Amino acid sequence: MSNNNSTGSDNPNVENGTGPAPARASHFIRDIIQQDLEQGKHGGTIVTRFPPEPNAYLHLGHAKAICINYGLAEDFGGRYHLRFDDTNPTKEEQKYIDAMRVDIHWLGFDWGDHEYYASDYFEQLYNWAVELIEAGKAYVDDQTPEEIRETRGTLKTPGTESPYRNRPVEENLDLFARMKAGEFPNGSRVLRARIDMTSPNLNMRDPVMYRVLHEKHPRTGEAWCIYPMYDYAHGQSDAIEGITHSLCSLEFEDHRPLYDWFLNNIPSIPHKPRQIEFARLNLAHAMMSKRKLLQLVNEGVVDGWDDPRLTTLSGMRRRGYTATAIRRFCEVIGVTKTNSLTEFALLEHTVREDLNKTSARVMAVLNPLKVVIENYPEGQVEHMEAVNNPEDASAGTRQVPFSRTVYIERDDFTEDPPKKWFRLAPGREVRLRAAYWVTCTDVIKDDDGNVVELRCTYDPETKGGNNPPDGRKVKGTLHWVSAEHAVPAEVRSYDHLFTSVYPDDVTDEQKAEGLDWKVNVNPDSLTVNGNAMVEPSLADAEPGTRLQFERIGYFCVDTKFTMPDKLVFNRTATLRDTWAKQAKKG
């Protein structure tokens, strides 16, 4: 897991993966790298990087990019860098840098000493810009932003050259130096590459390399008042770091000719990386746009960047997702250039797959219904032995107290059972997991006819939930908690944050009404249940602990709302529920 050439620190934030390393799926980028290595390019090694702009929190789409970049470097014994692309001080903040470092470590990657910042390269970038000016391949443009936009042309018509395009080299050098010296206000002048205003690729129509921005930078402070644009900074940063394969998403395809142009035209460039693009992740019912995520957070639609409904890494972590599950997900979705929409079910599958193997089983009743076992001695308490994880014998067993009054799930009882109903009903017998078999003898209702309590009898010969000697069978097994031992808890359940698979889908009618993508926010995405009762072994559960509530789903102790005297659980995912499917069909 640790980066080659790194310090190999045992970072406490790195969560150990569980299952065996899955076989690596082949894909076109892996093939390219394999081929390059076989042909002896790059001295037989590869160097990749993950280059986030620190202006938001990392989300599942970033996890895909991280797994591709870092995973490939690991697989081929190469090296990987973390580079913060901090070229726009108006948007970037230190808090995002800090959060990103935590998230990437949590995912299980250690970049060691290879943490870099585009701002580290400002001096070198500036010097190369001067080289370009000297070569007659860059010039200072005095046009206003509006004029630059107008003369760029359109998708179908060529642009026109700036009147400043043929300025003498000396004048460009002087003006660029004075831009750097702070003589000019924001927006007054830019440095442009001198390429081709008639190119069908708009990125090649004399792209802006530097703009004047009198802005304090989180790292360089007031040292600079001109800042390089992405297109100029990115490829050259790759070159400086010796990146061999610069992997990015599809929308940069059109930028590749420009990426290559800088590399090929800067006289003293030390190294030429290769940019390769892949499709970014689209996940149904989820928001993967940093800008819109920021909006959801700022407008209070969600409870911060780590809201468990968000597919931010911090949100998913708080929700109970494991790094193993996320990395496995990134493996199974593959790497292609095809625009696609991945079903949420695939994500749920990978988290269940991991949690099934690793999480301890406990009993929790979300919606309690009181059951009095009339033939069980009053005041008696038995400690029943329960298996912690049937998938993992080493997880051992625990004692769960049983008494005369227990709570069962309200959904596990019905007065008029449908076909194939295995649960409790008047006169029916079921197994209380790890305890006894009980038979419902009476139903007690309030004045409005609501069932408020059940009366049952138990069979002492079924202790531990075992089959009785008479050979009786029972189909249903229910979870339960002893009323006097139960610990109250709050349980927060989540549904998709967006009702439509594409959160951006807005009808023309909605647009006409002035509505935007936020109409798709699901008003029922959060359900807070304050009535849950959990078994006493959970009383002191540590925040972050992941558990399976038997027959219900995977939950974790919330790290934000849990207090010493208040347990709060987040539902990570439900268990698959074939009965619910069957019942729905009728």
Place this chain on the structure above:
RNA sequence: UGGCCCGUGGUGUAAUCGGCAACACACCAGGUUUUGGUCCUGGCGUUCCUGGUUCGAGUCCAGGCGGGCCAGCCA
């Protein structure tokens, strides 16, 4: 009559040189089970269209059709 990219089951992907379309998810039907979980078995396809080359095309060629991205001094 702008450029670039992409089309394989419901979904995500695979298919060496042109050689029986494979895997996972989802769904459906069964089996096992002290979780209606897990696990096991089985079912589910005109490779966007048309034409061409070929003994043979998802793969090569031509022409269509459909989808995505690009006109920030954002990344």
